[in-house]
Amino acid sequence: MTGLIGVFVEAWGEVRVHKARVVLSLVGVFLAVFAMTSVTGLGLIVAQVQQEQSERSTGRSATIQLSGFDQTTGAPAPAAEWDAAVGQLLDRYGVEAYATVAYRDALFRLPGGTQQLQVQQVSPSYGPLHRLQPVQGRWFREGDRTSLSPTLVVNEFFLDMLGGGDLTAPRTVVLGGARPVTATVVGVLRDGYRSPTVYRIDHTGLDDARATAAADQAAMMYGPPSVELWVPSAQVDEVMAALQADLPLLLPGISANVYRADDPSLEGTIDTLRLAVRAVGAVALLLGGLGVFNVGLMAVRQRIREIGIRRSFGATSARVFGAIMLESVVATVLAGLAAVALAVAVVDNLPIADLFNDGVPIADLPGFPVEAAVEGLLAAAGVGALAGLLPALLAVRVKVIDAIRF
Amino acid sequence: MRGLDGRGRGRGEGGPPERVGSQLQLTAVGREVRLPSGDLLEVLSGIDLTIGAGEHVSIVGRSGSGKSTLLNVLGLLDAPTSGEYLLDGQPTDRLRGRRRARLRGECFGFVFQQFNLLPRRTAVENVAAPLLYARGREFLGRTRRALEVLDQVGLAARADQVPERLSGGEQQRVAIARALVRRPRVVLADEPTGALDVETGQAVMALLAEATAAQGAALVTITHDLAVAALADRRLRLDHGRLTPMDAEAPGARTAEVVA
Numbered sequence: 074m075t076g077l078i079g080v081f082v083e084a085w086g087e088v089r090v091h092k093a094r095v096v097l098s099l100v101g102v103f104l105a106v107f108a109m110t111s112v113t114g115l116g117l118i119v120a121q122v123q124q125e126q127s128e129r130s131t132g133r134s135a136t137i138q139l140s141g142f143d144q145t146t147g148a149p150a151p152a153a154e155w156d157a158a159v160g161q162l163l164d165r166y167g168v169e170a171y172a173t174v175a176y177r178d179a180l181f182r183l184p185g186g187t188q189q190l191q192v193q194q195v196s197p198s199y200g201p202l203h204r205l206q207p208v209q210g211r212w213f214r215e216g217d218r219t220s221l222s223p224t225l226v227v228n229e230f231f232l233d234m235l236g237g238g239d240l241t242a243p244r245t246v247v248l249g250g251a252r253p254v255t256a257t258v259v260g261v262l263r264d265g266y267r268s269p270t271v272y273r274i275d276h277t278g279l280d281d282a283r284a285t286a287a288a289d290q291a292a293m294m295y296g297p298p299s300v301e302l303w304v305p306s307a308q309v310d311e312v313m314a315a316l317q318a319d320l321p322l323l324l325p326g327i328s329a330n331v332y333r334a335d336d337p338s339l340e341g342t343i344d345t346l347r348l349a350v351r352a353v354g355a356v357a358l359l360l361g362g363l364g365v366f367n368v369g370l371m372a373v374r375q376r377i378r379e380i381g382i383r384r385s386f387g388a389t390s391a392r393v394f395g396a397i398m399l400e401s402v403v404a405t406v407l408a409g410l411a412a413v414a415l416a417v418a419v420v421d422n423l424p425i426a427d428l429f430n431d432g433v434p435i436a437d438l439p440g441f442p443v444e445a446a447v448e449g450l451l452a453a454a455g456v457g458a459l460a461g462l463l464p465a466l467l468a469v470r471v472k473v474i475d476a477i478r479f
Numbered sequence: 480m481r482g483l484d485g486r487g488r489g490r491g492e493g494g495p496p497e498r499v500g501s502q503l504q505l506t507a508v509g510r511e512v513r514l515p516s517g518d519l520l521e522v523l524s525g526i527d528l529t530i531g532a533g534e535h536v537s538i539v540g541r542s543g544s545g546k547s548t549l550l551n552v553l554g555l556l557d558a559p560t561s562g563e564y565l566l567d568g569q570p571t572d573r574l575r576g577r578r579r580a581r582l583r584g585e586c587f588g589f590v591f592q593q594f595n596l597l598p599r600r601t602a603v604e605n606v607a608a609p610l611l612y613a614r615g616r617e618f619l620g621r622t623r624r625a626l627e628v629l630d631q632v633g634l635a636a637r638a639d640q641v642p643e644r645l646s647g648g649e650q651q652r653v654a655i656a657r658a659l660v661r662r663p664r665v666v667l668a669d670e671p672t673g674a675l676d677v678e679t680g681q682a683v684m685a686l687l688a689e690a691t692a693a694q695g696a697a698l699v700t701i702t703h704d705l706a707v708a709a710l711a712d713r714r715l716r717l718d719h720g721r722l723t724p725m726d727a728e729a730p731g732a733r734t735a736e737v738v739a
């Protein structure tokens with residue numbers, strides 16, 4: 074036990090006596106670990122931003138889009154039959170995360186005049202699947218489907234068209250046409266677009282069969298309503314093939330249109346980005362580590378006589394090795410801790426959304442990636458061990474007699 | 480070569496106890512080193528030497544005669560290439576690594592010509608340094624023990640000074656305290672006065688002899704200085720790797736010579 078304490082006492086004595094050298098090597102490690110951890114942490118956040126940006130428009134990985142149309146007329150399948158058939162398929166394949174989307178035109182009576190705008194009619198589940206989080210108000214919920222007033226979620230540009238301001242009070246807009254209806258804006262998105270974006274709840278208490286004709290016309294222009302299914306990437310091909318085969322069996326005469334909506338190459342791109350970020354971090358660490366290594370090596374050369382003297386006191390090879398390694402590892406881990414703490418503080422306080430996402434809030438902006446912090450600490454310990462290894466081996470190989478005369 | 484048997488340092492009644500059984504015995508010890516050319520150089524040859532407990536032995540010789548090599552062999556810093564070296568009757572040729580290092584720390588104290596104090600450590604830290612490799616109470620009480628030995632060499636008041644602020648004589652006294660701090664059986668001194676002026680050297684040498692005697696440790700001194708050698712109970716000469724007793728030489732021969 075006292076032997077172990079002795080190693081620590083000896084290592085601490087070295088650190089205390091050689092303050093300048095230790096601080097010099099710690100500065101190197103500190104900067105290296107700080108650079109590596111910051112770059113890695115920031116890179117992983119940027120990768121997350123990239124992923125979100127892509128998923129906001131095309132859906133999460135992997136999203137299958139399913140639609141069906143009459144092979145003869147091109148019209149969508151009757152709504153009730155379509156819903157029943159899709160429900161059956163979702164149950165069969167155990168798909169729990171899905172959303173519906175249909176593109177429609179609508180007339181909006183705005184303060185500046187009536188305008189025809191494209192509207193996406195979506196189910197409440199569309200928001201989470203596309204990482205849509207309003208900056209004001211809320212996203213759709215199930216209760217909106219029975220409301221007599223269609224609910225809308227719009228972007229900030231559309232809100233400006235409505236007269237601007239905040240969504241502190243209910244905002245309404247009249248949807249024109251033969252049967253005007255007053256819609257209620259329940260949420261505002263920040264998407265950075267300089268054109269209006271309008272989401273409408275897919276169903277309201279006013280919907281009836283009279284809407285069918287208009288829906289059919291829209292379907293001819295924009296395509297039939299579709300269902301988005303969120304499935305594991307590994308099963309995407311299998312599910313697509315099954316849908317393609319099974320839908321016509323449930324809906325005779327209806328042809329299934331199945332394709333993958335998200336970008337399959339995104340995962341690879343993000344992985345490459347993460348890899349590149351880690352590579353940059355590793356290079357930063359390597360450069361810092363070289364500095365520590367040099368200082369350590371020089372220090373041992375300067376301490377050869379001292380090592381010889383200690384050997385004459387009875388210091389074993391293992392003791393000399395242990396003391397030099399411990400000195401190196403403990404010092405670098407302490408420097409690493411400080412560097413990781415600073416990196417976390419800096420990266421966490423960066424305006425990530427402003428810098429990398431045009432000011433659009435990031436839905437799942439992660440805190441400082443734990444993996445980056447852990448990597449930073451492990452790297453610090455690794456650098457300490459590597460930087461200490463050669464000097465320690467050199468110290469052990471020193472011939473005592475030569476060392477004393479050094 | 481005849482055996483150079485040791486005899487204990489004479490100590491009167493009431494003196495420190497004799498340390499019986501702690502003796503070094505070299506029999507036909509040789510040490511060869513390989514030169515860069517590939518040739519073998521015989522540094523020590525047929526050394527027969529016995530050093531008893533508490534004995535004071537001096538070894539003189541010219542530069543390159545093998546004095547330091549002999550001291551290193553005695554102190555387990557080096558190993559002979561032939562012959563036998565017994566420490567307390569136990570052969571040392573099989574001692575390796577950890578055991579060898581531990582035995583070196585426990586049995587021997589070293590005093591070097593250039594003092595070899597650890598820079599930027601205070602006198603007390605320097606003296607306590609060998610106790611970092613001790614165990615138990617010896618380790619835990621290292622500072623107290625170091626102060627005690629510093630007091631013995633008259634440097635208690637300078638305990639907190641770093642070597643850079645001590646005179647040569649003071650540094651060597653710190654080195655002597657360091658050599659004695661683990662209560663070694665043998666103190667090996669390599670030119671202990673070589674870096675000091677005559678007067679300081681005499682004082683340091685007297686202190687070294689007195690302090691080792693007080694602890695009952697044997698003292699082996701390697702020196703060029705015949706005056707220093709004369710302080711020993713037994714004086715030996717090393718010439719071309721061979722050891723002979725100085726007393727065996729013709730009376731008066733080379734007595735005034737400083738072997739250089």
